[in-house]
Every structure is written in structure tokens, then in C-alpha cells.
Amino acid sequence: MVKTYLAVFGTLAVLTALTVGVSYIHFGKGGNIAIALLIAFAKVALIAAFFMHLKFEGKLIHTIFYTAVFFLLILLFLVLPDIGVSHAMMEKGKWVAIGIVVPAAVVFGLFVMLKRLK
Amino acid sequence: MNNLITETETTTGIPNGKLGIWVFLASEVMLFGAFISSYVILRMGSDAFIIPPREMLGVPLATLNTFVLIASSVTMVLALDAIQRDNQKGLLQFMALTIFLGFCFLAIKSYEYPHKWSVGITISNNLFGSFYYTLTGLHALHVIGGIIFNSYILFKAMQGYFSAENYARVEYAGLYWHFVDLVWVILFPIFYLL
Numbered sequence: 001m002v003k004t005y006l007a008v009f010g011t012l013a014v015l016t017a018l019t020v021g022v023s024y025i026h027f028g029k030g031g032n033i034a035i036a037l038l039i040a041f042a043k044v045a046l047i048a049a050f051f052m053h054l055k056f057e058g059k060l061i062h063t064i065f066y067t068a069v070f071f072l073l074i075l076l077f078l079v080l081p082d083i084g085v086s087h088a089m090m091e092k093g094k095w096v097a098i099g100i101v102v103p104a105a106v107v108f109g110l111f112v113m114l115k116r117l118k
Numbered sequence: 119m120n121n122l123i124t125e126t127e128t129t130t131g132i133p134n135g136k137l138g139i140w141v142f143l144a145s146e147v148m149l150f151g152a153f154i155s156s157y158v159i160l161r162m163g164s165d166a167f168i169i170p171p172r173e174m175l176g177v178p179l180a181t182l183n184t185f186v187l188i189a190s191s192v193t194m195v196l197a198l199d200a201i202q203r204d205n206q207k208g209l210l211q212f213m214a215l216t217i218f219l220g221f222c223f224l225a226i227k228s229y230e231y232p233h234k235w236s237v238g239i240t241i242s243n244n245l246f247g248s249f250y251y252t253l254t255g256l257h258a259l260h261v262i263g264g265i266i267f268n269s270y271i272l273f274k275a276m277q278g279y280f281s282a283e284n285y286a287r288v289e290y291a292g293l294y295w296h297f298v299d300l301v302w303v304i305l306f307p308i309f310y311l312l
Contacts, residue, residue, distance in 0.1 A: 001199050009192040016184050016306075020177065023311040036307040043303045051195045051296040060130055061140050068144035068151075075148075075155040083163045 008050045015043050139290045143297050157249040167245050174237045180310045183226045190219030191299040194292045204282035213272040220265040260298045267291045
């Protein structure tokens with residue numbers, strides 16, 4: 001196992017140097033964010049899988065871990081519609097914002113109704 | 119002997135201590151996740167979010183700190199590996215090294231904070247500063263907690279408490295310490311590099 005740990009350590013060190021180096025090159029705002037997050041994700045995965053032994057754990061530990069990740073994704077992404085609507089409100093005026101919200105609400109309403117019909 | 123607590127059968131099939139530490143870590147994910155997601159959303163969503171130029175942030179020192187924390191993570195896992203092979207001396211050496219690297223991280227941080235104050239990044243003068251100090255401060259508190267946990271392990275190890283059959287607490291301390299490392303791996307790019 002010592003060899004594996006040292007290999008993971010080497011990879012983490014290289015990835016750290018890489019993420020710092022790459023951040024000085026300009027790939028556009030989105031490109032730089034994507035690269036930095038991709039490298040961070042790889043490092044997190046390596047630490048969790050090998051140092052925290054997640055790779056060798058059973059179903060229960062995996063379930064706990066992925067539950068946490070799932071709720072983390074909710075924290076990050078469930079607020080996006082709100083940002084979208086409030087920006088539409090500021091930049092394009094309230095009619096565009098209503099134009100976004102109302103169709104979405106109608107679709108959701110239809111979805112609920114269809115489910116009840118069954 | 120209470121040394122064999124971890125050997126008892128549980129309904130989940132894994133030791134209660136391990137289940138407990140993973141549930142605790144899941145709750146920690148939510149704690150950091152709440153702060154990080156509000157940082158990301160405010161930063162992306164607000165036009166008034168001013169990001170200081172990277173010369174002010176001190177990227178080289180933060181990179182060094184990342185290396186220090188990764189190194190401490192690997193010494194921690196080597197300490198666990200040592201005791202799993204009943205190597206008492208290895209456990210003591212690697213635990214001491216892990217604690218030392220933890221202090222190195224804090225030392226560099228305590229140099230970084232006053233430097234940031236001197237260039238005008240404070241907790242109250244803009245949103246970036248507020249998030250920077252809240253999140254790295256919360257992380258530093260976790261590092262302090264980890265050092266305390268690890269010191270307890272080192273203290274017990276000096277008494278010869280651990281063996282190849284009884285290393286569960288070393289493993290739990292390790293899980294917590296790797297989590298602290300994992301959080302820093304995420305904080306580093308989102309505060310210093312982007």
C-alpha cells in the first residue's frame with residue numbers, strides 16, 4: 001500500500017503544480033474555471049478514494065458519502081432558476097421575467113395534473 | 119479490555135466508530151458546502167463582487183501551504199499503514215510529522231492573514247474578504263481540531279495503546295484529517311486561482 005500512497009501523493013503534487021501553472025495562462029473566464037474545477041475534482045477524488053479508503057469501503061459508507069454530495073449539488077444548483085429570473089427582471093424588464101416564470105409554472109402545473117389523472 | 123471495542127459485531131457490518139465519523143464528515147460537507155455555494159452564487163451573480171488582483175492574494179505561499187497539507191495527509195496515511203503492520207516506531211514518527219506539518223500550515227496562515235490586512239483585504243471591507251476569512255478561518259479551526267485529535271492519537275501511541283489489531287482510532291483521526299485536506303484542495307483554487 002505504501003507504494004500506492006506515495007504514487008497518489010506524487011499525483012496530487014503534480015496536479016497542484018499544474019493547477020497553479022495553468023491559472024497563469026488565459027483560456028477565457030469559463031475555460032479557466034472549468035480547468036481549475038476539473039483538477040480540484042480529480043484531487044478530491046484521489047484523496048477520498050485512496051487516503052480515505054473510499055475505494056475499499058462497502059455500500060453503507062458510499063451511500064452516506066453520495067448523499068452528502070447529492071445535497072451539496074442541491075445547494076449549488078437549485079438556486080439557479082432564481083438567479084436566472086432575477087437577472088432577467090433586472091436586464092430585460094419584468095415582462096421577460098414573467099415570460100420565463102409563467103410558462104415554467106404552466107408546464108409544472110400540467111405535469112402535476114397529468115400525474116393525478118392516472 | 120476496551121481495546122477490542124471495534125471488534126464487536128454491529129448490525130451495519132461496519133464498526134460504529136467508522137459509521138459515526140462518516141456521518142459526521144457528511145454533515146461537515148454540508149457546513150462547508152453551504153458557505154462555498156453562497157460564495158459561488160454571490161460571486162457569479164453579483165456585479166458588485168470585486169475580486170482582488172492575484173498579486174495581493176499571495177499565490178506562492180498558498181501553493182506552499184497546499185503542498186504542506188497534502189504532505190501531512192500522506193504522512194497520516196503512512197502512520198496508519200505503519201500501525202496496521204504493527205510498526206510502533208513508524209506510527210510515532212509519522213504522527214509526529216503529521217502534527218508538525220499541521221502547525222506549519224497554521225504558521226504560514228498566520229503570516230498570510232496580517233499580510234492580507236496590510237494590503238487592504240479585511241473581513242469587513244468587501245464580499246470577497248468576508249468569504250475569504252470566513253471560509254479559510256473555518257478551515258483553520260478544523261486544522262486546529264485535527265491537530266488536537268492527532269495529538270491525542272500520538273499521546274495514546276506513546277503509551278503503546280495501538281497495535282495491528284487495534285488501530286481504529288488512528289483510522290478515524292486519519293479520515294478527519296484527510297477531509298480537512300480535501301476541503302483545502304477546493305478552497306485553494308476558488309479563492310486564489312480563479
